[in-house]
Amino acid sequence: MNVIIVGSGxxxxxxxxxxxxxxxxxxxxxxxxxxxxxxSFANGGLLTPSLSDPWNAPGVFxxxxxxxxKEDSPLLLRPKALPSLAFWGLSFLKNSSRKTxxxxxxxxxxxxxxxxDVLDSMxxxxxxxxxxxxxxxxxxxxxxxxxxxxxxxxxxxxPEAVKFSMLxxxxxxxxxxxxxxxxxxxxxxxxxxxxxxxxxxxxxVEVSKYLENAGVRFLYSTTVNDIHKQNGKITHLDxxxxxxxxxxxxxxxxxxxxxxxxxxxxxxxxKPCKGxxxxxxxxxxxxxxxxxxxxxSLHAAVVPIGNRIRVAGTAEFxxxxxxxxxxxxxxLYDLLHAIYPESTPFVSPETTKHWTGLRPVSASGVxxxxxxxxxxxxxxxxxGHLGWTMSAGSGKAxxxxxxxxxxxxxxxxxxxx
Numbered sequence: 003m004n005v006i007i008v009g010s011g012x013x014x015x016x017x018x019x020x021x022x023x024x025x026x027x028x029x030x031x032x033x034x035x036x037x038x039x040x041x042s043f044a045n046g047g048l049l050t051p052s053l054s055d056p057w058n059a060p061g062v063f064x065x066x067x068x069x070x071x072k073e074d075s076p077l078l079l080r081p082k083a084l085p086s087l088a089f090w091g092l093s094f095l096k097n098s099s100r101k102t103x104x105x106x107x108x109x110x111x112x113x114x115x116x117x118x119d120v121l122d123s124m125x126x127x128x129x130x131x132x133x134x135x136x137x138x139x140x141x142x143x144x145x146x147x148x149x150x151x152x153x154x155x156x157x158x159x160x161p162e163a164v165k166f167s168m169l170x171x172x173x174x175x176x177x178x179x180x181x182x183x184x185x186x187x188x189x190x191x192x193x194x195x196x197x198x199x200x201x202x203x204x205x206x207v208e209v210s211k212y213l214e215n216a217g218v219r220f221l222y223s224t225t226v227n228d229i230h231k232q233n234g235k236i237t238h239l240d241x242x243x244x245x246x247x248x249x250x251x252x253x254x255x256x257x258x259x260x261x262x263x264x265x266x267x268x269x270x271x272x273k274p275c276k277g278x279x280x281x282x283x284x285x286x287x288x289x290x291x292x293x294x295x296x297x298x299s300l301h302a303a304v305v306p307i308g309n310r311i312r313v314a315g316t317a318e319f320x321x322x323x324x325x326x327x328x329x330x331x332x333x334l335y336d337l338l339h340a341i342y343p344e345s346t347p348f349v350s351p352e353t354t355k356h357w358t359g360l361r362p363v364s365a366s367g368v369x370x371x372x373x374x375x376x377x378x379x380x381x382x383x384x385x386g387h388l389g390w391t392m393s394a395g396s397g398k399a400x401x402x403x404x405x406x407x408x409x410x411x412x413x414x415x416x417x418x419x
Contacts, residue, residue, distance in 0.1 A: 005404070006031065006239065006248040008226055008262060009255035011042035012202055012389050013382045015209040016397025017252055019124065022218050024405045029248070030210070031221040031241065038206025041256050041389060044279045044357035045202050046314035047305040048294055049118065049134055049391045052141070052164055052194035054110035055155065056367020056386065057275075057317070058098040073329045074336075076301035080320040087319060090273050093365035104158075106367045109415040110388060111162045113369070116411045117395035118198065124394060128212045133200035137293060140169075140178055142191040142341075144299040152192045152298055167193045180291045183344050199294045201307050202390040221246075229265045235378045236266065250378045250404060257322070257360040259383040268374050270418075272384045274360035276318040278326075280334045281355040282311045287348035295341060302337035311345075313338045317361070317387070324358055331356050361386050371396050371416040372403060380404060381418045 003026045007014050010032035018028050034040065057077065066079050087094075097106065121134040143149040149168075156166040174191040175182045214220055221243055228240040229251075238247045253259040257274035264270075284290055294305040302315030313334045318327075339346050364370055364384030369392060371382050382400050385392050396416075399409040 003027070003250055003404075004248045005029070005250045005252065006246055007252040007254055008032075009253070009259075010034075010037040010210060010220065010222070011040055011206060011254065011256055012038070012393035013256075013385065013396055014252075014254035015206050015213070016393045017254055017382055017400050018213055018218055018397075019209055020398045020401030021404065022213055022216060024401055024407070026405070028213070029219040029221065029246065030213075031224045031226070031246070033223065033225045035222050036207070037210035037220070038203045041277075041359040041361055042206050043203045043359060044281055044312070044355070045277065045359065045390055046279065046303050046387075047199050047201060047307050047312045047390070048139065048303060049114070049121075049198040049200065050139055050194070051111050051114035051118070051162070051391070052139065052156070052159065052166065052197050053296070054114050054388060054391065055107045056103070056110065057363065058094050058367050059103055060098055060100050062098050063095050074333055076316055078316070078318040078330075080318065083319045083321050086321055087273060090271055090365050093271055097366045102366070107158070108162060109368050110392065111159060111164065112411060113392045113395050113416070114388065115162065115164075116399075117392050118196070120394040120398045124209075128209065130208050131204060133205045133208070134198045136197070136199040138193055138195040139197035139199070139294045139296060140174065140191050140193050141296045141298055142174060142181065143189050144187055144297075146189050148298050149189050149192075156192050156194075165194065165196050167195070169193055178291060178293045178295065180289045180342060180344075181295065183342075197294070199305050199307070226262055229262065231266045231376065234376065236376060250380065252380045252382060252400070254382040256383060257362040259362065259381065263374070263381070266376060266379070268376065268379070270370060270381065270383065271365040272362045272370065273319070274322055275363045275386065276320050276323065277314065277359055277361050277387070278316050278330050278334060279312055279314040279357045280331065280338070281307075281357065282313065282349060283309070283353050284311055284345060284348045287345055289344055291342070297337070297341050300337050300340055302334070302341065304338060304341055322360065324360065326356050326358055361389070369396060369416055370418045371400050372413050372418045374418050
């Protein structure tokens with residue numbers, strides 16, 4: 003079967019790898035000049051089955067109203083984005099009921115754990131770098147009430163066999179000495195030993211290079227101008243490189259997938275949510291973190307990636323705007339200082355890389371993976387802040403479905419229709 007995949011980010015290259023491995027002829031197209039340059043480029047770097055809860059928790063509506071216009075809030079809703087969120091927002095809120103929210107957590111957790119297994123196999127088969135490696139994540143809390151909240155969520159995930167340990171303040175500092183300067187500002191932490199971390203962009207680069215060497219065609223700097231349908235099937239794409247024909251098509255273009263799907267009358271309940279990150283070269287700081295730290299109180303993550311530090315911890319509904327907001331970036335510098343006050347003398351804004359990307363957030367908080375109402379058009383998007391966490395498993399499951407193989411994880415929970 004000839005397959006065209008739109009998008010060379012985490013979901014696109016993961017799907018391409020498994021389709022190629024199953025014997026299909028695959029072409030990947032992307033509007034950027036190489037793989038993984040959009041939302042996959044500088045995300046938080048975490049693969050966390052322990053943190054698979056979607057953003058639409060019960061009470062999210064009132065929390066978001068409180069955050070309108072507050073530049074230092076972890077989840078910011080820009081007033082100008084409200085009209086574009088109207089119908090999607092109603093579904094987002096509908097899915098914030100306690101029962102639905104808990105179902106969504108379990109669905110995301112299952113895909114996240116499956117992804118770690120698939121990633122292990124891919125790493126072995128391709129000789130990838132230690133992209134999904136690491137030694138767990140540490141979720142730290144500054145108040146006992148927050149520690150109880152995180153513990154309750156960890157206990158809730160026990161049916162999915164998510165391992166965890168509750169650590170005292172002293173045990174936290176023993177595991178991650180770089181946190182010791184916080185002293186009595188920390189109440190304790192929960193350690194999730196099976197979580198991992200790694201460079202998502204490097205994964206995209208290595209997988210795409212492997213596939214190119216294996217004969218998969220990548221068409222970069224290629225935009226999709228139109229999608230043509232006839233007799234209930236997609237026939238071809240009109241692109242900046244000309245007409246492209248295939249037997250099957252996959253939309254894995256992140257937040258841009260709904261724009262493409264709308265060309266053939268498909269409404270994907272996915273909206274862009276802007277995220278920011280800093281990538282710092284901290285030369286001279288000897289006390290840097292060895293374990294990714296998520297500060298529950300500050301809603302921030304600090305992740306060691308090689309000899310760099312990635313700081314991520316903000317989200318913003320602002321349509322397809324990708325401007326770097328100085329105030330939101332300053333929030334991340336402030337968050338880093340609050341978690342690691344000793345890092346401040348070693349932080350240089352001149353060498354720090356600032357980034358923003360658009361996370362594709364589904365109305366349910368669960369990704370959309372599977373066949374659309376058009377028989378030969380498949381979808382792999384809507385992963386929100388969990389794209390890296392669920393990428394490899396999502397790609398494998400969709401490839402299995404397209405190849406007529408029963409997926410190892412049921413896709414009913416992620417159905418597009």
